[in-house]
Each structure stands twice: as C-alpha cells, then as structure tokens.
Amino acid sequence: MVGLAVPRLTYLAEDERAFVHEQTLRVLVDVGVAYNCPEAVDLLADAGAVVDRERLTARLDAELIERCLASVPRQVLLAGRDPARDRTLGGGRLVVTSDGMATYVLDDLSGELREGTSADLADMMRLCDALDDVDTVWPSPQASDLDPKTEALEMNAVCLRNTTKHIQDEVRTPEMVAPMLAVYEAALGASLRERPAFSVTNCTIAPLQHDAGMTLAGLELCRRGVPIFILPMPQAGTTGPMSILGTCIVHMAELLSAVVLFQLARPGCALVAGVGAAVAEMRSGLYLAGSPEIGLINLICLEMSREYGLPTQATGVSTDAKACNLQAGAEGMMSGLTAAAAGADSLIAVGTLDAVQSQSFAKVVLDCETVGMIRRYVREQTLDEAQALIDDIVEVGIGGHFLGRRSTRRRYRSGEIWPATVFQRGPFADYVARSLVGDAVERARELLASHEVPPLDDDAEREIREIIGTVRGSG
Amino acid sequence: MAQARITYLSDDEKQRIHEETVWMLEHVGVGFNTPKAIEVLAAAGAPVDREALTAKIPWALVEAALETAPERILLAARDPRHDITLGEEYLACCTDGTATYVIDDETGERHAGSAAYLRQFMRLFDALPQVDYAWPSVSARDLDPATANLEIEILCLEECSKHLQDEVRAPEFARPLVEICEVVADASLHERPIFSTINCTVSPLQHDPGMTEASLILAEAGVPIVVMPMPLMGTTAPMSAMGTVVVNMVELLSAVTLFQLAVPGCPLIAGPEPAAADMRSGLYLCGAAEATLMSLAAIEMCLHYGLPTHGAGPGGDGRYPDYQEGAEGMAAGVALSLTGVESILAFGTLDGAQSLSFAKTVLDCDAVGMIRRLTGRQKVDRAEMLHDDLAEVGIGGHYLSRKSTRRRLREGELWQPEVFRRGTASADSRPDGLVAEAAAYARDLLAAHEVEPLRDDARAAIADVLRSFRARL
Numbered sequence: 001m002v003g004l005a006v007p008r009l010t011y012l013a014e015d016e017r018a019f020v021h022e023q024t025l026r027v028l029v030d031v032g033v034a035y036n037c038p039e040a041v042d043l044l045a046d047a048g049a050v051v052d053r054e055r056l057t058a059r060l061d062a063e064l065i066e067r068c069l070a071s072v073p074r075q076v077l078l079a080g081r082d083p084a085r086d087r088t089l090g091g092g093r094l095v096v097t098s099d100g101m102a103t104y105v106l107d108d109l110s111g112e113l114r115e116g117t118s119a120d121l122a123d124m125m126r127l128c129d130a131l132d133d134v135d136t137v138w139p140s141p142q143a144s145d146l147d148p149k150t151e152a153l154e155m156n157a158v159c160l161r162n163t164t165k166h167i168q169d170e171v172r173t174p175e176m177v178a179p180m181l182a183v184y185e186a187a188l189g190a191s192l193r194e195r196p197a198f199s200v201t202n203c204t205i206a207p208l209q210h211d212a213g214m215t216l217a218g219l220e221l222c223r224r225g226v227p228i229f230i231l232p233m234p235q236a237g238t239t240g241p242m243s244i245l246g247t248c249i250v251h252m253a254e255l256l257s258a259v260v261l262f263q264l265a266r267p268g269c270a271l272v273a274g275v276g277a278a279v280a281e282m283r284s285g286l287y288l289a290g291s292p293e294i295g296l297i298n299l300i301c302l303e304m305s306r307e308y309g310l311p312t313q314a315t316g317v318s319t320d321a322k323a324c325n326l327q328a329g330a331e332g333m334m335s336g337l338t339a340a341a342a343g344a345d346s347l348i349a350v351g352t353l354d355a356v357q358s359q360s361f362a363k364v365v366l367d368c369e370t371v372g373m374i375r376r377y378v379r380e381q382t383l384d385e386a387q388a389l390i391d392d393i394v395e396v397g398i399g400g401h402f403l404g405r406r407s408t409r410r411r412y413r414s415g416e417i418w419p420a421t422v423f424q425r426g427p428f429a430d431y432v433a434r435s436l437v438g439d440a441v442e443r444a445r446e447l448l449a450s451h452e453v454p455p456l457d458d459d460a461e462r463e464i465r466e467i468i469g470t471v472r473g474s475g
Numbered sequence: 476m477a478q479a480r481i482t483y484l485s486d487d488e489k490q491r492i493h494e495e496t497v498w499m500l501e502h503v504g505v506g507f508n509t510p511k512a513i514e515v516l517a518a519a520g521a522p523v524d525r526e527a528l529t530a531k532i533p534w535a536l537v538e539a540a541l542e543t544a545p546e547r548i549l550l551a552a553r554d555p556r557h558d559i560t561l562g563e564e565y566l567a568c569c570t571d572g573t574a575t576y577v578i579d580d581e582t583g584e585r586h587a588g589s590a591a592y593l594r595q596f597m598r599l600f601d602a603l604p605q606v607d608y609a610w611p612s613v614s615a616r617d618l619d620p621a622t623a624n625l626e627i628e629i630l631c632l633e634e635c636s637k638h639l640q641d642e643v644r645a646p647e648f649a650r651p652l653v654e655i656c657e658v659v660a661d662a663s664l665h666e667r668p669i670f671s672t673i674n675c676t677v678s679p680l681q682h683d684p685g686m687t688e689a690s691l692i693l694a695e696a697g698v699p700i701v702v703m704p705m706p707l708m709g710t711t712a713p714m715s716a717m718g719t720v721v722v723n724m725v726e727l728l729s730a731v732t733l734f735q736l737a738v739p740g741c742p743l744i745a746g747p748e749p750a751a752a753d754m755r756s757g758l759y760l761c762g763a764a765e766a767t768l769m770s771l772a773a774i775e776m777c778l779h780y781g782l783p784t785h786g787a788g789p790g791g792d793g794r795y796p797d798y799q800e801g802a803e804g805m806a807a808g809v810a811l812s813l814t815g816v817e818s819i820l821a822f823g824t825l826d827g828a829q830s831l832s833f834a835k836t837v838l839d840c841d842a843v844g845m846i847r848r849l850t851g852r853q854k855v856d857r858a859e860m861l862h863d864d865l866a867e868v869g870i871g872g873h874y875l876s877r878k879s880t881r882r883r884l885r886e887g888e889l890w891q892p893e894v895f896r897r898g899t900a901s902a903d904s905r906p907d908g909l910v911a912e913a914a915a916y917a918r919d920l921l922a923a924h925e926v927e928p929l930r931d932d933a934r935a936a937i938a939d940v941l942r943s944f945r946a947r948l
Contacts, residue, residue: 329801
C-alpha cells in the first residue's frame, strides 16, 4: 500500500462554484461597493473601474478582479518576534491564531464576568505564548483600563512583551499606522517589510461597504509590508439576506472588492481571505459564532477563496456558549474540524466564549485540545503495508492480542494515538467529581506561573514608551 | 444541490485495503467458534477447520454475499409513524448502548444501571423527536441474568414505540424474542421488523458463538442484523490505524458472508466501530481522533461494498457531559455523518460508552440538530440566494424588514437549538449551568410524556412467553 490519506471536505460542485462566482461578479458589476473614502475610489478610477465620486462607490468588472487576484501571493510569512516562531500561511501546515477581541473576562469557576484589563491581556498573551498549539495571537481581551487615545498602541506593546509569536490586530484609523509600525520596528529592530511580525484585520461593513478609517489605514499598512486579513462579516438576517448562499455571495463580493483595492495600492501585497460571515440571533440581533450555518458559510467561502488562489483563514473553534461546557466543545469542534478538513490555511480559534464577547483562560487550554485533535484529523496518514502492520496481524492471527508486539510500543511512542493533555482518559475513579474546567484552570495557572517570555531589550522599551507618550501628548 | 461530503481514502487506497482484506480472509481466515456457522460455510465450499472452528473464506463467496445483501432496510416501529428506512438519504439517529452506569447529573456520582433507569431512558427516547430508533442504552443489572435479555426487550417495547435494536447474546433468547416482537407488531417480523439485533464480533478475527447462533435464528425470522466489529488499536488490533481497519473489514465481511449464506437476502447493516485503547489503562477510547479516522476509512469501505452502514456519533471519553464530551462527540458525529452514512449512534453515552446521562441525552439532541443542518442538501440558484433582495437592498441598509427574512426564518434557514444557549452575554456563565438546564428539560419531558401502552392481548401473550421461558430454565 502506498498513499497518503487525509480527510477532505467538499461542498459545492464545479457548476455550483461557477454559479457563485457569476453571481458575485454580477453584484460587483451591477450593484458595486462603497469604499467610503476618495483615496480608494481614485485608485479604482485609475484602474478603469466605473466610480461614483459623490457616493464614493465603484463597480468592478471581471477583468480587473482577475488581474488583481493574479498578483496575490499564495503564501504569507507571519514572522514572530522570535524567528523560530515564524509561520508561513499557505505553506501546508494549519496555522492557528487565538481569537479576539473579547470585552469581558470570565471567571471559569464562579461564572462571574468582568471587563478585561491590560493585566488580563498580558496573562492571556503569556498563556498563548506557552501553548504550542497556538501559532499566532490576536490581542484579547480588550483592556478597559487603558486610555482610549493610546489603547491600541499600549495593547500591542503588552502583546509584544508577553509573546514572541506573530501578532494580528486591527488598526482602525490612518493616524495610528505610523506609531503602530514604529512600536513594532522598535521591538524587532527591523522593518516590517523584512520581518512582518504584525498583520492587520480589515473588516468590511456589510452589506457591500468598506470602513473609511480602517481602509485608509490598510492602504498605508499594505504599502509598508504588513499582511492584511480581509474579514467581511455579513450576518444572515440583518446585514445579509436570510439565505446562507446569498450571505456568502455578499461576503465574496466584499472580499473581492478589498482584494482589488489593496492589490491596486501595492501589487503583490500579502493578503489573506478571512471568513467572518455569520448568522444573526433573530431575537436579539446578536452575532452567532457557533451555529451550524457557520460551518456551511465556512465551506462555501473557503471553496470560493481557494478557487481564486487566495490563502485563507476561517472561523474555527468558536461558540455561543456562555461557559466551557458541552455546547462550547461541540460548536467549536464543528466549525474548526469542518474548516480544517475543507482545507483552510488557518483558523481563528482558541480562547473565547459567548460569540467572542468573553475570554476564558480555561477555554484557551481546552481549545488547544480541540486544535490538537483537529491537527491529528488532518494529518496525512501513510498507507502502506508496513504502516498497516499486516505481518503482525498475520502472526497474531485468530484470537490473541497485540499488547506484546514491539510495534505496539514503538508506534505508541511515535504518536499513533494523539496524547490528550487535559481531556480525561483512564478509569472513572481517577476523576470522581473532578471537573474538566477545574483541571483546565489549574493547567492555565501552572503555565502562567512557570512560563517566561524573553523581555524586550531596554532600548526597545524606552523607544516604545516614547512613541506612546508622543501620541498621548498630541492634539 | 450542494451537500457537504467528506472523503478520506482515494480509490487506489480503497483498493489496497480491499486487497489486504481479501488476502486475510483467504489465507488467515476467521474463528467462527460454533459448528452451526462452520457447517454453513463448509456447505458453500469454504475451507474449514472443524476442530478449531475456523474458516478461510474465498472472495467469490464474499462477493456473492454482497450481491444478495439488500441496499434498503426497513426498521419498522411499534408505532408505524416511527418507521424508518435506511438507504433513503436520511440520516437516521439511534441511541447508543450499552452503558453500565448512570451519571447523576447533579452530584456527579455514578450509579449502577437498573431496570428503573432503563425504563426512564426509553421513555425519554420516545419523547425526543431527534431519536429515530433506540438501543437500550443502559444495562439493567438488577434483573435476573437468566431472563434479562427478554425482560429488557419487553420493558423497552412497553416504554418506547420506536424501532428497537439490541444484542441477543444467546440462542435460547432468540425464538421467544421473535414471538414477543411479533405479538407486539401484530405481524411477522419479515413484514414488520420492529426489532433488529447487533452482532458484535470478537477481535481479532473471531465471532462470539452465542451471539452468532442467536443471529442465525433471528435472520431466519426476518430480523435485520447490525454487524459490529470493535477492534481496539493497541490491544485487540495492531497499533496502526490502517491495520485496525483491515481487521475490522475482515471480521465484518466474514459476518456478512455467514448471514447471507445462511439466509440469502437477509437485511444486514454494517456497523464498523474500530476504536483505540488507552494504553495506560487498556480502556476503550471512542472519542479519540484515531477512532474516528479508522471509522471514516471503514465506513468508506462499507459504502464501497454497497452495504447500508451506520457509524458512531456524539459519544466521547469525557467523564461528565462537559467540553470534552462536546468536542469529541461532535468530531465523530459530524465527520462520520459527512461520509453519507445511513445512520449514527448518538444520545446520552459518555465515559467511553460506560455511562449514560439524562442531561447528555438532551444536549446530544442539539448536537444532532447541528449535524443534520450541516449535512443537509442546499439548493444553489437565484431564488435560494434571494437575488432580488440582494439587488434591492444594495449598498448599505439591512435585511431585517424583508419579507423573505421572516419567511425563511420560519422555514428553518437558521437552525434553532432546544437547550444550547444563545442571546445576551451574561445569561448564565456558571460551568454547570447548561447541564442543570438539560437535566431539568429531561425531567420535564419525563413528567409529561406518555407512551401508548401495549394492547392487553399483547401483554397477556408476552407474559405467557416469559412464563414458559422461565419454566424451561
């Protein structure tokens, strides 16, 4: 036997993908997109798009879209402060990032919620730094104790001090670009073009609009070598139609309109197609992160993005559960496993509850178990006679057992069975009235007590403080 | 129509596993452990060893057996409204069995299974619309082992009007059980098979004599048989996922051959359940990723052979209905359902299928709801995408006031959970809050739900069957 088996999940047939493509183009040609800033509209006009300078909208045709898709790199380097933690998105290995940006922190044992602080953020980043299954981080929770004027800079400084992994965040206004890049370049001692240790998320505004501030920031950031994760977030029922298919078409139209814009601004800039579309909870209007429709949205948008040759990032291991319970495990595994099996290059996963409103230390630990399982699922499995241990089967024959076989010990040690860290195995007596959440909290505490992150050097710290001080003192 | 589907093995890889399976069947063979089976195989020309009670099975016999195995299988129910047919593109969901203990969802204590617990669970299964058919999920350890196999089925028929599936462990139970089921169905089981049986093989490469002899009698009476190999990677199968799949397939095809030779055309369901052993304790791990990967491969092989197939589902190795149970159960449930399998085992079991929980039974209904939504068929056309709404709302604005939003919400575009929490942030963030709510949901259902009682004449006839069975002991 020779081969490599790996589970692959597919959804749309070829003609169905052609239909979604055709309808996405029709939306972009017939309806268009609002960019909401003249700089973006100028770029599109220069490229030959039909624009409305008053409404700040543009209509995009197939030729322009295809030209821009062709210049998107297939792989994206996400550098870490520590080069040993560099990750290449689109390089074949699933890249997992912690989820952001929660408002609250959950006390996992009492169930109490409180607003997040910079101390929580520091702990969360350090915990993510300690866990191998987290490849890159997104700052979370929001630090409510910081001055809103410098909050974005200070939060990123907290992240840089507490993890050496790649950091992905939002930059919401163009004014914040220069100081943010200065903070990173101080920490790295290199330009971001050389060492892209920072990437940004660019959220569009459904239906069919772009956020002016974030887009202007994105234009400058892509010119400076910062990878951009485009994250449309139409919600079926509110900002998207009450149709999973229709919502995905809105999503793809927004995504392609952003791809065109950033590739026109800097051809060949690093872009990642995120999947942020979701569904609304129709009683409250709230965003739902764990419904099965999220799985279907992931499948459609991942398949279309892959067809366009874009590196991808899906929603994964996300949940609407209020605590680390069965619902959280089930919802997270559904979105994470299906996205990974559909070929997502990366997952936004790890650490949040309640539709990304709350942050949980226990859930970071538990989600790493889910991620470990997902990695085992999508690991390529060699299929040959030696791997199948046919000789052992023949020798053991009818009856008997395999406990005494050398291959059993050898292959167990080499990882044939994925070893759980916190998930409970073994006799029930070992776990009587012992809560999994309690074990996860304890594991997080132990890691936080023992894990050390190499500090920034003194010059970098001084420079970062000066940059933040300058912004704080500015008009 | 779009439909999510998972594939694992390529055609070439399936061919490789097939070739290894054929070689094992023909050259190593299988221990049937009962002369009754050996005579069936010998009569068909298989080389047998009457002393060791083993047989080597030429592929031609397996191939002929696969030809006669039906593709669609009626699982009739005491209440005909609950009839289901496997093989009709509907994902049927059966309860899992057979746990030894019941978890007290409030205290976390584990109690021995009993007839009283089983009675409650069967009534709960009857009440829950997500449950299509039921396997008695907890053993009734307080019943006399000499009659338990019959008493359990009677209890289940009383408390649940859905199709019943269970193991029959010894041949002496088979005929009385057929009598009981035919009285309840008021028809022969060929016509109304309200009971199906599970035939577990004994890894590696053996059959259980008592269960096999019982199954031969039951197949003759029209009872569908689920062939369920359960090789454990590391103990009763090699420390190799693919090797374990080969062991699984050899056992499964040997059973298919036996039953089709004995009763050509008898309804068979392939139920591959390869799993991994926890190498520290030797315990069964059903929630491990490897168990699901092996099941994926085995299910693909069964579907390749054209057998109606069922797989494992939302049951994990967690000790309580917690995050681990959710994650492990969903991984197995969703991955195996995505193969296009006809049914999955779900509902209530945890702790490596050693324990059963009322709360988890209810919570698994939401997991099954999610799986059904994800694996359902989806139109891909202009009407489905709400093309006109999309053009009219255009840039900016919202879809809240569109007529289509209300209509399609009511039609089920967005799946709605029964117990899983949604809504405002601080609803209840206690770690045990969801389990408490699910347990209360189960209690409320049990208090309100009534099962149509058996007919008086059926009850009297069942009592007669049981009385004469006891008299023969």
